[in-house]
Structures are given as C-alpha cells and as structure tokens.
Amino acid sequence: MERCPVCRARFKEKPICYRCGADLEPLLTIEAEATGLEKQAVTLLGAGQWFEARQTAERALALQYSPLAAAARSFACRELIASETRRLEQLLR
Ligand SMILES: [Zn+2]
Numbered sequence: 001m002e003r004c005p006v007c008r009a010r011f012k013e014k015p016i017c018y019r020c021g022a023d024l025e026p027l028l029t030i031e032a033e034a035t036g037l038e039k040q041a042v043t044l045l046g047a048g049q050w051f052e053a054r055q056t057a058e059r060a061l062a063l064q065y066s067p068l069a070a071a072a073r074s075f076a077c078r079e080l081i082a083s084e085t086r087r088l089e090q091l092l093r
Helices: 025-046 050-063 067-092
Strands: none
Touching: 025 050, 025 067, 050 067
16 A cells, blocks of 8 residues: 555554545555565465466455456466366367
C-alpha cells in the first residue's frame, strides 16, 4: 500500500493514517498475507509443484493483485497444461 485508501495520503508505515486517522491495520494484515502467499507460490514453482503453486498464487491474487502473483499463476497454468499434455501423449502412445 502506497497511499491511504480513504484520503490518498502517503503511507508512512504506521497502522493509523497520519492525515485522516483511518485504521489501516486490516489492510496491512491482508497485504502481509498476500505477500506471504506470493512468496510461497514462487517457492512451489521452484519445486515444480505446479498445481499447488497455481492455487497459492490464486489465493494471493484474491487478497491483492500483484504482477508477481499473476506471473506465478500463469506460469503454473502453462506448466500444468504442458505436463498434462505429456501425460496424455504417453497414455495414447
Ligand atoms: Zn488517510
């Protein structure tokens, strides 16, 4: 979060907006959760766990949009499709 969603004041790492007094704690909690899920998705990608990586990236995106989580999700989707295609090709052989 770069700005207070209520008054657009610049965010100063405090859970209460210095200008309008809005309680930003719930948003900060969601952001932290989304960041944690995003990192977890990247770790799962590194481990080749495409299905779990996609699910985790989707959970992160449901909380907050981030380009990294979106990239992780589409990468995992592509890899899932590719591995499914390989599996089917082997079955049909
Ligand atoms: Zn504010």
